[in-house]
Amino acid sequence: MSLSNKNIILAVSGGIAAYKSAHLIRLLTAAGAHVQVVMTDNATEFITPITLQALSGNPVRRELFDSVAEAAMGHIELARWADLIILAPATANCIAKISHGFADDLLSTIWLAAACPKAIAPAMNQQMWQAQTTQENITKLQGQGISIIGPDCGEQACGDNGPGRMVEPEQIIEDLVAISQSEQGHSDILKNLNVMVTAGPTVENIDPVRFISNRSSGKMGYAIAEAASQAGAKVTLVSGPTQLQSPNVSFHSVKSAQQMYEQVMQNIADIDIFISCAAVADYRPEKIQLQKIKKKQDTLQLNLVKNPDIVKSVAAMTKAPFTVGFAAETDDLIKHAHGKLQNKKLQLIVANKVGEKIGFDQDDNELHLFWPDGEEKLPKASKKQLAHQLIEKIAVLYNQQPK
Secondary structure (H helix, E strand, O other): OOOOOOEEEEEEOOOHHHHHHHHHHHHHHHOOOEEEEEEOOHHHHOOOHHHHHHHHOOOOEOOOOOOOOHHHOHHHHHHHHOOEEEEEEEOHHHHHHHHOOOOOOHHHHHHHHOOOOEEEEEOOOHHHHHOHHHHHHHHHHHHOOOEEOOOEEEEOOOOOEEEEEOOOHHHHHHHHHHHHHHHHHHOOOOOOOEEEEEEOEOOEEOOOOOEEOOOOOOHHHHHHHHHHHHOOOEEEEEEOOOOOOOOOOEEEEOOOHHHHHHHHHHHOOOOOEEEEOOEOOOEEEOOOOOOOOOOOOOOOOOOEEEOOOHHHHHHOOOOOOEEEEEEEEOOOHHHHHHHHHHHOOOOEEEEEEOEOOEOOOOOEEEEEEEEOOEEEEEEEEEHHHHHHHHHHHHHHHHHHOOO
């Protein structure tokens, strides 16, 4: 899967993350893409056009009406040329313009005139990202079929800490490869199927300020939901608390294991494939204290009770969907995976060993798939790449079922 010979427009708007566009161009050209850069006037305050011209090998375009372009209308010429457009960084202002169809400069006009796939990598202050208006604009773009890449959460140039950082160029490349892959004939392997994915951790309250949870970031589950959507499925994502932007699918946010169980069972009736990727807490406190527990003693005992087993409950239904479970293990991975596959009556289990550099809260993973009469290893790769490989395998096994 590469971007070889793809005509890609890198649209750069005016944010501090514009400096990352230089590295992004290097990665795009290394992947074999032909890159044309379009900048807003504000973007030139952060990085010079001559820098991006030197890296892309093409003049940077800024003028809406260009005397050297075909018919003096560079926006139409470029819109026809592009196989894909990536807006990175995408500022709050630029997102507002393109989501509402404004076309008052070269960048926004090309965006409106182009019929090719498009993606944005948001970059802004955390408060601007979380503002209701910005989130409404993001939802509008998702409804238009625009891919949203990121943002990340962390320290920002302004000194704030939170969601809004532009993702690293390497992650943008992975997403563009996935978009390109979808356009190259992989988009129909789950066509007309309803897929439900659970993702993220669950949170089990102890008192108003404390809870039991785990280190799941939700990245694997969100990547699977996005890959299933790109494969043509109608996707429902049920997620515990994360810092991630939901892909353009039906989304349900929950906190506890009980809430996740209820949300799954309320929406499972028409589901063809159920993928249980969430790291669901096995136990919850028997009683949630209404007031904060005071530190008055050296030890504290919590009585825990079992949470419902969501994937086992789905697999046990009279008309159960094709059910996929996950097993995150620290030891005896094969033994534990086989045990869960049989005990929960699953069609497929996806096992991975968790550690410091792989699994929970990491961008990379490696998976070992087991089904009743076979197994397959998916070597270490990004979770985005593994999600597409997993969806391809699920499609094959689903279609092998007796009809």
